[in-house]
Amino acid sequence: MSYQLPTFRHPELPVNELGYTRADYEGAISTLCAGCGHDSISGAIVRACHELSLEPHRIAKLSGIGCSSKAPTYFLGKSHGFNSVHGRMPSVVSGAAMANRDLLYLGVSGDGDTASIGMGQFAHAIRRNLNMVYIVMNNGCYGLTKGQDSATADEGSASKKGDANPFSAIDLPGLALQLGASFVARSFSGDKGQLVPLIKAAISHRGFALIDVVSPCVTFNNNAASTKSYDFVREHAEATGTVDFIPMREEITASYAAGHAHEVTLHDGSVLHLEKLSEDLDPFDRVSALVALEQYRARGQILTGLIYMNKDSRDLHDVLETSRRPLNSLREEDLCPGNKVLVNINASLR
Structure with missing residues (x-):
């Protein structure tokens, strides 16, 4: 059986500042199971990129192996793409990012x-x-x-076959916080109102931005005993607050009650509004974020929304002071400046 997207599009579809419709950010028809949460995440990525008016050729999407790693086929069909081997997506992104810092790197795992x-x-x-x-x-x-069961399956949670998982789960946002991540968020595939602005904020953030999205598997892990089913997440999710993202080019007209909101200007000039934050969480304090995650986990709840962000993050290029020009644009004379320069470099290292 072959799958093809229909070529017809309504002539009055809304366009963004680049003149693209949302359809221009779509990919191939999904072959994932009907109702898979991954398809909802793909839709959120399409919507975020369209609303940000990103040029598709400036985006590189990379993945590993698994149902999730098939998903990039189903969005951003006009962007660069690379499907790597199991678990090795980050190293491929690292090499690509060092060679061409001008692209926006979107890793899906x-x-x-x-x-x-x-x-x-x-x-x-x-x-x-x-x-x-x-x-x-x-x-x-x-x-x-x-x-x-995977390593993120909660202890006691049972998949479709009915056996309870005997092992404790790896909490990816908590681990990321401990390792020093500069942007950590969690969301739910069934909550695009929260997920889309989080994706926009992550794109505008400079540095490593993790979004852990609970995405129910409708075939094997959407039963009553699973803690990653649609019903369980809807009943146990607790948001840190309302997230609103405003690109730099738009006039900021929203107003918020004093003491109930944070307004953060991101690296590209965009603004992130965080309204009515949880009393238990300061999203700009790493320790507070770790404590909040543990408190909600102990209560059997799933904390979603923006969990932590370093407003003054310095990415790998900043730390290494790499060339402002992408390496793939450097010429031979730039890379081989001559013997005199090399002699001076060697002398400085003695």
């Missing part, structure tokens, strides 16, 4: 791809503050290989 085989690469991408958006489509199971 899964709970198995990140929290098991890719854990080492995930950790080092964070500690280096690689300038990328890292989205985890987290369903707590291996959907491509019959639904075995």
Whole structure:
């Protein structure tokens, strides 16, 4: 069976500042299971990129292996793409980002791809503050290989086959905070009102931006005993507050009651509004974020929204003081300045 997108589009679809419709940011028709949360995340990415008026050719989407890593096929069909091997997406992004800092890097991974085989690469991408958006489509199971529990499955949670997981879960936002991530958020695939502005803020942030998205697997992990089912997340999710993202080019007209909101100007001049934050959380304090995660976990709740952000983040290029020009644009004379320059460099190291 072949799958093709219809070529017809309504002639009056709304366009962004570049003249693109949302359809211009779509990809191939999804072959994931009907109702899969991953497709909702793909839709949120499409909407965020369209509303930000991003040029598709300036976006590079990369992934590993798994249901989540198939998802980039279904969005941003006119962008650069690379499907790597299991757990190795961060190192591929690192090499690409060092060669061409002008692209926007969007990494898509899964709970198995990140929290098991890719854990080492995930950790080092964070500690280096690689300038990328890292989205985890987290369903707590291996959907491509019959639904075995993954490392993010909660202790006591049961998948479709009914066996309770005996092991404690790896909490990716908590781990990212401990490793020094400069932007940490969690959301739910069924809550685009929260997820879309979080994606926009992550794109505008300079440094490593993690969004852990609970994304129910409708085939193997959407039953009553699962803590990553649609019903469980809807009943137990607790948001840090309302997130509103305003691009730099738009006039800021919103107003908020004193003491109930934070307004943060991001690196590109965009503004992030955080309204009615949780009493238990200061999103600009790493320790406060860690404590809040643990408190909500102990109560059996899932904390969503913006959990932590370093407003003064310095990414890997800033730390290494790399060339402002992408390496792929440097000429031979730029890379080989001559013997005299090399002699002076060697002399300075003695």
